[in-house]
Every structure is written in C-alpha cells, then in structure tokens.
Amino acid sequence: MPATFSTLAEFRTLLTHAPKIDAIALGEAQDRNGQLTKPPGALGRLEDLAIWYAGWRGTARPSIDAPQVIIFAGNHGVTAQGVSAFPAEVTEQMVMNFQHGGAAINQLSKAAGASLDVHALSLDVPTQDFTQTSAMDEAGVVDALVAGWNAVAPHTDLLVVGEMGIGNTTSAAAIAHALFGGQAEDWVGRGTGVDDAGLANKARVVREAVALHAGGDGLDTLMRLGGRELAAMAGAIAKARSLRIPVILDGFICTAAAACLAQTQPDALDHTVAGHASAEAAHRALLAQLDKQPLLALNMRLGEGSGGALAINILKSAVACHSGMATFAEAGVSDA
Ligand SMILES: O=C(O)c1ccc[n+]([C@@H]2O[C@H](COP(=O)([O-])O)[C@@H](O)[C@H]2O)c1
Numbered sequence: 001m002p003a004t005f006s007t008l009a010e011f012r013t014l015l016t017h018a019p020k021i022d023a024i025a026l027g028e029a030q031d032r033n034g035q036l037t038k039p040p041g042a043l044g045r046l047e048d049l050a051i052w053y054a055g056w057r058g059t060a061r062p063s064i065d066a067p068q069v070i071i072f073a074g075n076h077g078v079t080a081q082g083v084s085a086f087p088a089e090v091t092e093q094m095v096m097n098f099q100h101g102g103a104a105i106n107q108l109s110k111a112a113g114a115s116l117d118v119h120a121l122s123l124d125v126p127t128q129d130f131t132q133t134s135a136m137d138e139a140g141v142v143d144a145l146v147a148g149w150n151a152v153a154p155h156t157d158l159l160v161v162g163e164m165g166i167g168n169t170t171s172a173a174a175i176a177h178a179l180f181g182g183q184a185e186d187w188v189g190r191g192t193g194v195d196d197a198g199l200a201n202k203a204r205v206v207r208e209a210v211a212l213h214a215g216g217d218g219l220d221t222l223m224r225l226g227g228r229e230l231a232a233m234a235g236a237i238a239k240a241r242s243l244r245i246p247v248i249l250d251g252f253i254c255t256a257a258a259a260c261l262a263q264t265q266p267d268a269l270d271h272t273v274a275g276h277a278s279a280e281a282a283h284r285a286l287l288a289q290l291d292k293q294p295l296l297a298l299n300m301r302l303g304e305g306s307g308g309a310l311a312i313n314i315l316k317s318a319v320a321c322h323s324g325m326a327t328f329a330e331a332g333v334s335d336a
Pocket residue numbers: 083084085086163164165166167168169170190191192193194250251252253254278279280283300301302303304
C-alpha cells in the first residue's frame with residue numbers, strides 16, 4: 001500500500017480519520033476475561049493489556065504471532081553544538097552492528113520472537129542544526145514520515161519502534177520543552193553520558209532552539225526540532241494505527257516522537273502502550289504528560305527499541321493467558 005500523504009496537511013487529515021478501537025471485540029474480551037479461571041482481577045494489569053490488545057485487533061481471543069521491531073537511524077546537525085558524549089559517526093557504525101546482529105536489540109528481538117528491520121535515513125546528510133534553523137523542511141519531514149509509514153509490515157500484529165541517532169536526546173528534550181513548557185533544565189538529561197558541563201550546554205541548546213521555533217502544532221515541532229528517525233517513528237506509529245496494530249513505545253526519544261502525534265491529534269496514541277521508563281531523567285515526566293504508565297522500569301537508557309522489545313514478552317504473556325486459559329465452565333472449577 002503506497003503512502004497516502006505527500007504533505008503535512010494530508011498527514012494531519014489521516015491522523016484525524018484514524019480507526020478507533022473495536023468496541024464489540026473490546027466488550028467480548030471483557031466478558032471472556034470475567035469467565036477465566038482466576039479470581040477477578042488477579043492478573044492485574046495483564047488483564048487490561050489483553051483486553052486492550054483484543055479491542056485493537058478486533059477479536060475477543062487474539063494471539064501475537066508476528067511482532068516486528070523497527071529501528072530508524074538518523075544523524076543530527078545539532079551535534080555541532082557538542083551535545084553528546086559520543087561522536088556522530090557512531091550512528092552509522094551502530095547501524096552496521098545492527099545489520100551484523102551484534103547489538104543489544106538483536107538479542108532482545110530474538111528473545112521476544114520478533115523480526116527486526118533497520119532503516120538508515122540519509123545518514124550522510126545530517127538534519128540542520130536546529131539552534132540555527134529548522135531541522136528539516138516540509139519535504140524532508142514528510143519523506144521521513146513516509147519512510148516510517150512504509151516500514152511497517154502489513155502482517156505485523158505488534159509493533160515496536162526504536163531509534164539510533166547520536167544527539168537525539170537533545171532533539172527529544174527540545175520537542176518536550178516546546179510541547180509541554182517548563183524549563184529547558186526539566187527536559188535535558190545525560191543521554192549517552194555527558195558530564196555536568198555537557199548537561200548545562202544541552203540546556204542552553206534546548207532553550208535557544210525552543211525560543212527560535214516557538215508556535216505550531218506537534219507536526220510543526222517534529223519538523224523544526226526533530227530528526228529523521230523521530231519522524232519515521234511517528235510515521236510508523238500512525239501506519240500501525242491505520243492497520244489497527246498495537247504499538248509498544250520505547251524510551252525518551254521514541255516517546256517524544258509519539259508526543260508530536262498526540263499534540264496534533266489527541267487520541268493518536270490510543271493504540272500504544274509505554275514499554276518502559278527510561279533512566280533518561282525526563283522520560284517519566286513525558287510519559288505523565290501523555291498519561292502512559294510504563295510496563296517496565298529497569299534503569300535502561302539504550303534506545304534501539306530495547307525497552308519496547310523487552311515488553312513484547314509481557315504483552316505476549318498477557319494475551320496467552322487471555323486466549324489460552326480455560327473458563328470456569330470449561331474447567332469445572334466452582335465460581336465465586
Ligand atoms: O531511549 C532512551 O531513553 C535513551 C536515553 C539515552 C540515550 N539513548 C540513545 O543514545 C543516543 C542519544 O544519546 P545522545 O547523548 O547522543 O543524545 C541515541 O542513539 C539513543 O538511542 C536512548
């Protein structure tokens with residue numbers, strides 16, 4: 001299916017007309033959950049997750065057979081401001097590592113039974129330094145949204161989007177500050193490990209960038225302060241929505257990209273769940289803004305979709321219980 005948008009305005013319209021959860025399947029899944037051989041509520045949040053998943057899939061007794069992890073990689077002009085502990089060439093080097101199977105995400109995807117795709121987005125042409133001008137122009141952000149849109153396999157039944165991009169915690173912090181206010185210091189963190197001086201420099205960069213690029217909606221902010229991998233994650237999340245494929249969000253950068261959708265269309269993240277809370281300081285605040293409760297909190301701050309991939313195991317387990325358990329009637333167990 002070719003992408004059905006070629007401007008930001010067309011993409012906005014798509015978000016507005018996105019499908020909603022299937023209310024009938026949701027109700028049937030709630031009924032089934034009430035009949036399963038366990039005290040009511042004893043599986044806690046796993047029950048809510050399975051019912052939510054069933055609603056999006058449009059069937060009361062779903063299964064998860066084809067989860068997909070997609071990593072998007074991008075390079076950032078803002079690295080000229082000295083915002084990362086690592087040099088920009090690490091982005092491309094890590095892409096090769098992903099392709100050779102040597103990164104954490106290769107192991108985590110395999111352990112979760114998920115396929116893994118890697119999309120490197122024009123790494124030789126970094127986005128513009130957004131302390132000086134817009135990171136991307138409209139054609140550039142649309143290209144990246146389309147790359148994400150086209151990367152989702154149609155048979156996927158659970159999607160994780162992740163990223164690789166030296167400098168992108170600064171981009172994510174600038175987006176969060178632009179969308180949710182507060183002070184630049186509230187949204188910057190150490191990323192790959194900058195020291196105190198580096199952290200102060202990031203706050204300066206974010207403050208200047210947000211002052212330069214005030215106004216607009218979430219997609220304008222994505223264009224001005226984002227990066228190609230952030231826009232591609234947003235495009236993939238929107239494509240998944242159009243196919244009613246539930247999405248597990250990863251860390252701070254992934255959540256910032258998703259927030260751009262939510263600030264454009266308030267229900268745009270209803271088909272998503274937060275896989276984990278990253279150790280990047282501002283991730284929890286960003287999740288709170290989106291009213292998302294993370295499934296895991298393991299002090300991870302890797303990116304690559306790693307926290308999302310880990311959480312596939314939780315979703316799979318929730319759905320396996322929901323669809324595989326016997327009812328009280330089937331098992332001959334006395335109800336309360
Ligand atoms: O996912 C997260 O919450 C996260 C937190 C800190 C760092 N990262 C990863 O580290 C890179 C960005 O860090 P930095 O310091 O270069 O901005 C990028 O490749 C991300 O995948 C990711």
